[in-house]
Amino acid sequence: MADSTILNLDLQATGANAGTWGSKTNDNLEKIENAIKGYTAVNIAGSGTVSLTVASGGTGDQQSRASLKLEGTLTGGRVLECEANPNWYFIHDATTRGGNTLTFGPAGGTAVTLPYTNTKYLIYTDGSTAFDILTNV
Numbered sequence: 001m002a003d004s005t006i007l008n009l010d011l012q013a014t015g016a017n018a019g020t021w022g023s024k025t026n027d028n029l030e031k032i033e034n035a036i037k038g039y040t041a042v043n044i045a046g047s048g049t050v051s052l053t054v055a056s057g058g059t060g061d062q063q064s065r066a067s068l069k070l071e072g073t074l075t076g077g078r079v080l081e082c083e084a085n086p087n088w089y090f091i092h093d094a095t096t097r098g099g100n101t102l103t104f105g106p107a108g109g110t111a112v113t114l115p116y117t118n119t120k121y122l123i124y125t126d127g128s129t130a131f132d133i134l135t136n137v
Helices: 021-037
Strands: 039-043 046-051 067-071 074-082 086-093 102-106 119-126 130-132
Touching: 086 102, 102 119, 102 130
Parallel strands: 039 067, 046 074, 067 086, 074 102
Antiparallel strands: 086 119, 119 130
């Protein structure tokens, strides 16, 4: 079965999932709830590129959460990627940097630099470019 492209909802085909349709519907409702008000901590310790997790058929994904708290100690430059879909993120950057840079943006697209630790960001991506909304206010 297909997933929706933005919230990774488990789309139901006619006649599919007899006996499990209710649990799949509940998973989808939890994903919608997380997209509106969900929060998760994301450990991004290390260096290099790391992606937000995406889960199909469950609620364990980081990708679809409205609010992310970034944690961990960077050991080099770090790129945090989301899916290349339109979305917004409320981000609390609680990382330890040691002079290393952190960027956030869509996979294969243009990221924004998150210049300050212990700071909150409102990031919007159109699927190809990330924008730090509060710097444009």
